[in-house]
Amino acid sequence: MKHPLDPLLGFHLVRTATMALRAVNQAYGDLGIRHPDAAVMMAIEANPGITQSAIGRMLNIQRSNMVPMVTRLTERDWIVREPGAGKTIRLFLSPEGKTTMPRLHEASRAGEDRLKDAITPETYRMLLLELRKLR
Amino acid sequence: MKHPLDPLLGFHLVRTATMALRAVNQAYGDLGIRHPDAAVMMAIEANPGITQSAIGRMLNIQRSNMVPMVTRLTERDWIVREPGAGKTIRLFLSPEGKTTMPRLHEASRAGEDRLKDAITPETYRMLLLELRKLR
DNA sequence: TATTGTTATACTCTATAACTATA
DNA sequence: TATAGTTATAGAGTATAACAATA
Numbered sequence: 001m002k003h004p005l006d007p008l009l010g011f012h013l014v015r016t017a018t019m020a021l022r023a024v025n026q027a028y029g030d031l032g033i034r035h036p037d038a039a040v041m042m043a044i045e046a047n048p049g050i051t052q053s054a055i056g057r058m059l060n061i062q063r064s065n066m067v068p069m070v071t072r073l074t075e076r077d078w079i080v081r082e083p084g085a086g087k088t089i090r091l092f093l094s095p096e097g098k099t100t101m102p103r104l105h106e107a108s109r110a111g112e113d114r115l116k117d118a119i120t121p122e123t124y125r126m127l128l129l130e131l132r133k134l135r
Numbered sequence: 136m137k138h139p140l141d142p143l144l145g146f147h148l149v150r151t152a153t154m155a156l157r158a159v160n161q162a163y164g165d166l167g168i169r170h171p172d173a174a175v176m177m178a179i180e181a182n183p184g185i186t187q188s189a190i191g192r193m194l195n196i197q198r199s200n201m202v203p204m205v206t207r208l209t210e211r212d213w214i215v216r217e218p219g220a221g222k223t224i225r226l227f228l229s230p231e232g233k234t235t236m237p238r239l240h241e242a243s244r245a246g247e248d249r250l251k252d253a254i255t256p257e258t259y260r261m262l263l264l265e266l267r268k269l270r
Numbered sequence: 271t272a273t274t275g276t277t278a279t280a281c282t283c284t285a286t287a288a289c290t291a292t293a
Numbered sequence: 294t295a296t297a298g299t300t301a302t303a304g305a306g307t308a309t310a311a312c313a314a315t316a
Contacts, residue, residue: 002181003193005174009259010155010247012266015195017152020145042139053274058138060150062308067276086315087274108143115144118269124144130262131147134154134253188297200284202299221292222297
């Protein structure tokens with residue numbers, strides 16, 4: 001059985017990315033959150049007061065698609081919104097959000113570990129190094 | 136601005152895969168086809184008489200999700216369906232489908248070239264080699 | 271003018287369950 | 294029982310256009 005896409009890097013990139021997403025979403029599953037919302041939480045944790053647009057640029061999420069995510073996290077009382085410069089809104093973790101972060105990080109690590117288990121440490125480091133260069 | 140996901144291979148895998156998909160879908164755009172349907176065409180071209188299920192296993196597409204794709208390609212007269220063993224249906228490229236393949240391959244190559252342009256040939260080969268191992 | 275937040279909407283892709291038919 | 298094809302449907306994620314508010 002010939003596999004015509006097997007010689008294409010693009011195919012394997014998509015294939016392995018899908019694997020990685022499945023792994024991390026499965027780990028997030030018990031927490032009732034999915035990877036995009038978890039990523040937003042981490043972006044706010046690392047940058048208290050960051051705006052929606054800045055998060056979008058950082059994580060490659062459209063401005064308009066940020067809205068329902070921030071709404072969801074706000075209604076869940078995991079983040080709070082405070083007025084910033086101009087029309088901007090500064091985002092912060094709420095106390096509940098802060099207590100949730102360790103579990104999010106653990107789930108994130110669990111997904112990442114599934115990748116690590118599939119390759120050698122040297123390959124892991126090398127892939128990370130090279131893919132970070134790809135823009 | 137701290138990027139909390141930057142140290143994660145999973146993040147960069149998804150990020151670069153999204154890039155690759157955008158590039159190839161843009162190349163397919165003028166042909167009015169998207170990457171999954173194009174991949175199915177190539178699978179049939181490389182394996183005349185292959186069944187839907189076999190394509191799904193090869194390309195990681197659910198059996199049920201194969202149906203609308205095959206229907207689409209059949210209605211487009213790019214493939215033909217012939218009865219096979221049991222309930223199976225063997226798929227072949229139609230004459231129209233065969234004349235279309237060169238353009239599909241060219242678009243595929245254009246997307247792949249966007250990846251190649253972003254890295255050195257050695258890195259390309261190395262990434263391909265390592266990602267193929269990841270199962 | 272450029273940026274931010276927003277609304278509304280459409281499209282693509284994936285996932286699940288259940289059903290029929292063959293072997 | 295296992296596999297193939299099918300139907301129907303839901304959900305996640307992404308993309309686009311347009312608008313108001315602010316610098």
